[in-house]
Amino acid sequence: MEDPWPVVVVGAGPTGVTAARLLAVHGVRCVVLDRWPAVYPRPRAVHLDDEVCRILHRAGVHEQFAAISRPAEGLRLLGPDHRVLAQFSRGTTAGIHGHPQANMFDQPRLEAILRRAVADDPLVTLRGGVEVTAVRADGAGAVAVAVTDRGSGERAALRARYVLGCDGANSTVRTQVGSRMRDFGFAQRWLVVDVDTDAAIDAWGGVHQVCDPRRAATYLRVGAHRHRWEFRLLPGETAAAVSTPATLRELVRPWTGDVPFEALVVLRCAEYTFRAQVADRWRAGGVFLLGDAAHLTPPFIGQGLGAGLRDAANLTWKLASVLAGGLPDAALDSYEAERRPHVTASIRLAVGVGRAMTRGGEVGDLLRRAVAPRLVHVPGLRARVLDSTTPALRPSALRRRRWVPWSRAGRLCPNPVLGDGRRLDDVLGSRFAVLVAGPVPGEVAAEARRRRVVLVPVEPGSALGRWLGRGGARAALVRPDRTVMRTGADAAALLRAAPALPLRRVPHRGPE
The missing domain is CATH 3.40.30 (Glutaredoxin)
Structure with a gap:
């Protein structure tokens, strides 16, 4: 029987490839398996904070990330009529963690950077175009991973000391180990619109949040030519009905002004359901869940992708130490003990922010109009709103x-x-x-x-x-x-x- 891989990573999104890169930094070999032959081209995540930028630094790609990202200037709360209710401005220079506190970017470009980093590393093997169909303990101290080539249909099996399930919200690995998602009772349907344009859109450079119980919306300038809008869909409303050029033109007009709609190249216009969920078990023997396979975060505080990269940073050095004999296998239980409460706190905060900005009907709208303008005058609140610091990790064997x-x-x-x-x-x-x-x-x-x-x-x-x-x-x-x-x-x-x-x-x- 051939020796197992030290680690098999299932999923080559940002979380999986970052995990592979960090394992290699520690001298650990791994193979990454993904159903797509190349980077998934559609834009998705657009924000990482300064704490997560330090993870990219350890992965050796922080300079490349800085070249494709832009610092955001804070948060602006708008009423349904788009009048400014409150504005929380932040600087765009490096803060306590050595990076700007809020960084906007295009996810496919980040993924390309990460893939180039692992392609140049002989400790990482990346296999695209394959489907993982089964993950189970093999009875000999390893985990068996069944793989099918999506092109030829050829089947193969790999053995691993450890398997990292980084295969997204519909995770096969999570299903295989019998873990289930715990729902926090939050689900909202939104239309996400990504645009590229050379036209000058004269909009403030921070995040715009329209607090409207009928049609809540978010606007972000992602890059020099990239822009994102998110519009909450009404009950019974279809994404197709809202995605027509005539409707989109009216939705984005408060930001685009006199810019002709024809000057906007719509890269993506898709419906998403924003959910708040956490897996009830993150470890099953030698199998671990990371990223969206373990948790789903509404986007209101921009911590979705960052949470997955935090998972990778937390677990990979521990795996490296266990494989080197510096820690016992039981120390890996600290991964869930530390990360699950941390990400749960972020999810609860995101849910609270989302509800505060989008619920309450006319009464809620009146309250926001009355309260929001006064928030900037509350001592210490401006700093708290803009502070990217996340909670301390809970105690564990390694904390x-x-x-x-x-x-x-x-x-x-x-x-x-x-x-x-x-x-x-x-x-x-x-x-x-x-x-x-x-x-x-x-x-x-x-x-x-x-x-x-x-x-x-x-x-x-x-x-x-x-x-x-x-x-x-x-x-x-x-x-x-x-x-x-x-x-x-x-x-x-x-x-x-x-x-x-x-x-x-x-x-x-x-x-x-």
Whole structure:
């Protein structure tokens, strides 16, 4: 019996390919299987925040992503008549995480960048045009994956230590392991319209949200020539009826003004049902669910795709450590323990925002007209509305419980510019790190080198020093996903808590 692949990834969307790339960064071989022979060409996700941009940095594609994305300027709330109720403006320069807080982009272009990255990596094999039909434990400590070539009909079987189900909302992997979606009772039908045009559309550069109980709408400038509109469909209304040129012309006119509709090239006009769901089980033995296979998020806070990339960042380094013998297999249970509550909080927030902007009928409309203009004057609210910071991870085997509310454990460390001009993420790479305030004893530095842990001395008055001090700690152990695993006063003790990770190497590509 041939040796199994360390990891088989099912699905070559952004979550699956990012997972493959991060596994390769840690020196883990994998094969990615996808039913499409190339990048799916239709635009879908359009937003990633600064926390998720750090994941793209670790995947080695942040510069390419920056070249195809544009920072968004905030949020504007509009009434049904398109008068501005409130505007929350943000800067477009890099924030605490080293990237702009809101970044608009075209998903197929991001996918092409990710695929080029894995195509150049000998640790990743990408097979398109194949259908995964079955996933099951093979009784010999591995997972069997049945695959059918969509062109020839030829069948094959792969064996894997671990399988990552990144195959979307209609996940075959989720069905195979018997996991079911838990519904949060939110479903809205929307028409999504993507447009390309050379015409000058003179619209503010942030997100426009029309708060209208009858026809809620969203507008986003995605790029120099790309624009997106989303319109809520009325009960009984068909997408076909709203998609006619005459109807679309009237729907987009508040933004396009005198620009002729004929100057707009409609790339996509499709109905979507925005749902809020979370799978009841994310792991079954050696099989894991990631991205839309594990959760569906309404788009109102722009966290749908980002949640999938967070899944990949959370799980891949743990898999690498288990495969290298640095962690026991049971440590992989921390993936669901950490990610499921985190994404559930994001989904609940998205549902709440969606309902606040679209429900309530005439009474709700009157309340929004009365309340929204006053929101910008509430102390601290502007910062909260624009803040991209997500909640701390729940405690797990790989995230120490916080004993004080200001503890840094479970949160992302910042990514400031260091004294040598580099950002922290450039120094940390894909390894564990210990940030230490003040001088570092020689024996601690030697132990860090032996364990291949990055040791970062922190000046007390620097951005990192102030961050540590406000957290009541002198040192912090930072995981490869940039989450603070634990803090304390003893850097040596934190070093000893860092699990082993494999060395990056390039072996034979493995079973074909």
